[in-house]
Amino acid sequence: MSSTREELTQLIKKARQLVVEAIVRAEYPALQKALKDADTMLHWSLWQLGEVEDLNPRYPSKAEGGSST
Structure with a gap:
């Protein structure tokens, strides 16, 4: 995997973390x-x-603090 592709992958993973927090x-x-x-x-x-x-991640509840990590 090229450096650019690795960077893109990491960027998308970070975006998913932010989206889960927003959910x-x-x-x-x-x-x-x-x-x-x-x-x-x-x-x-x-x-x-x-x-x-995983396509179906378990989204954390507000009671769990809302953090995906």
């Missing part, structure tokens, strides 16, 4: 759905780059 903080179901759709698209982007990640 936890979002109070409106429609917004949560839109963010989950964004996470799915980021997953497929990683898949296109040859990365294998």
Whole structure:
């Protein structure tokens, strides 16, 4: 994998982490759905780059602190 490809992969993974945090903080179901759709698209982007990640991550609840890491 080239350096540029590795950087892109890491950038997409960071984006997924931010999206998951936003899902936890979002109070409106429609917004949560839109963010989950964004996470799915980021997953497929990683898949296109040859990365294998769980398609159905367990999103943390607000009670868990909302952090995905």
